Amino acid sequence: MTGFVIRNARLLGEDVVDIAIDNGVIAAIGAGLDASDATEIAADDLIALPxxxxxxxxxxxxxxxxxxxxxxxxxxxxxxxxxxxxxxxxxxxxxxxxxxxxxxxxxxxxxxxxxxxxxxxxxxxxxxxxxxxxxxxxxxxxxxxxxxxxxxxxxxxxxxxxxxxxxxxxxxxxxxxxxxxxxxxxxxxxxxxxxxxxxxxxxxxxxxxxxxxxxxxxxxxxxxxxxxxxxxxxxxxxxxxxxxxxxxxxxxxxxxxxxxxxxxxxxxxxxxxxxxxxxxxxxxxxxxxxxxxxxxxxxxxxxxxxxxxxxxxxxxxxxxxxxxxxxxxxxxxxxxxxxxxxxxxxxxxxxxxxxxxxxxRVGNQGRPLAVGEPANIVLYDPAATRVVKAVDTASLSRNNPYAGLTLPGNVVATFLRGIPTVLNSELAKASV
Missing domain, CATH: 3.20.20.140 (Metal-dependent hydrolases)
Structure with a gap:
């Protein structure tokens, strides 16, 4: 298959599973999924959310x-x-x-x-x-x-x-x-x-x-x-x-x-x-x-x-x-x-x-993480901490009320219909 296989993610913070993404949808959820011709995402200790x-x-x-x-x-x-x-x-x-x-x-x-x-x-x-x-x-x-x-x-x-x-x-x-x-x-x-x-x-x-x-x-x-x-x-x-x-x-x-x-x-x-x-x-x-x-x-x-x-x-x-x-x-x-x-x-x-x-009333969003659903997925690290910096933003503006505060957690990957819009390159490797 082509696409991505997310390895060892905690689905909604609970069960550890693999999630296969193909052609923009969730193709499979389970353990030890085949990753032939797919890019693997190492998601150990990460939470998978819609x-x-x-x-x-x-x-x-x-x-x-x-x-x-x-x-x-x-x-x-x-x-x-x-x-x-x-x-x-x-x-x-x-x-x-x-x-x-x-x-x-x-x-x-x-x-x-x-x-x-x-x-x-x-x-x-x-x-x-x-x-x-x-x-x-x-x-x-x-x-x-x-x-x-x-x-x-x-x-x-x-x-x-x-x-x-x-x-x-x-x-x-x-x-x-x-x-x-x-x-x-x-x-x-x-x-x-x-x-x-x-x-x-x-x-x-x-x-x-x-x-x-x-x-x-x-x-x-x-x-x-x-x-x-x-x-x-x-x-x-x-x-x-x-x-x-x-x-x-x-x-x-x-x-x-x-x-x-x-x-x-x-x-x-x-x-x-x-x-x-x-x-x-x-x-x-x-x-x-x-x-x-x-x-x-x-x-x-x-x-x-x-x-x-x-x-x-x-x-x-x-x-x-x-x-x-x-x-x-x-x-x-x-x-x-x-x-x-x-x-x-x-x-x-x-x-x-x-x-x-x-x-x-956006029916193609907010869908559960289930086989056949659009692969709109977030991988989140709840154990991370970060000091918020006003300059560290994709926004054009800097009016961040949390600047200087230490907040928990960090988004490490976001998929929109199977396409990574945010992806830490250290998590991904192509299968061989």
Missing amino acids: GLVDLHTHVREPGREDAETVLTGSRAAARGGFTCVHAMANTDPVADTAGVVEQVWRLGREGGYCDVQPVGAVTVGLGGDRLAELGAMADSAAGVRVFSDDGKCVSDAVLMRRALEYVKAFDGVIAQHAQEPRLTENAQMNEGPLSGELGLTGWPAVAEEAIIARDVLLAEHVGSRLHVCHLSTRGSVELLRWAKSRGINVTAEVTPHHLLLTDELVRSYDPIYKVNPPLRSADDVAAVREGLADGTIDIVATDHAPHPMEDKECEWSAAAFGMLGLETALSVVQQTMVDTGSLSWAQVAEKMSANPAAIG
């Missing part, structure tokens, strides 16, 4: 190619173990037409590092006034199924209801950036004793929670799918838990930075820690970890938000919101959820592959 899927990535192209491009963003994704990312719509021009989403989709296909699935805007120009061409984007070659004004909230309840009703026709989902704008005017950080101490305008938890409460009721009323972006507070977790107990069709994501970092870091006034929604309290961090562990929160999504240096290396009030996340996501999840005993590796595969693929 290719990760990110439901929330900013690739900035078109319009802000100084911060990121589809190519550099997808390279960063591959280095993080992702084989599919959903590219958010807040580009310039905004991805609110079939033409723009198809452009992003085609750039991803040309790059070949991972599938790039565009997210369509809910409103024209993210203006919040009238619905964008949702049906046209859904019918385009990109086949858009996720729509979001992320970066801005669809704050008009009537417009949000109409969007939820509209996407039912093609099984779409509205991904809401839950932020009541009037409650967050000029907000700079999480509202609490620390914001008062630092003299920074507070960002109250209720600004997020009020929109979530409204939208789950709207979703229930119209019988449509709602997804909550970057959930960050204890109250939000409780609202989501209540909504699911009522059978409301709602899903939610938490970011790696909201699983690990707290608002105490803002004491430094370093804009690297300025993000939307803001870093929250230690109690909120504990609550979102609990919500992810018990299934209230469905997925981990990176909200990878690259910015050029001049937009971050400035005074706090003038700095842009956002952090890098693709290349460190799996390590942060290992540290906060796996090493603490809150999730198994099989559950990580659900939260970072199967579930986001299901929400985004």
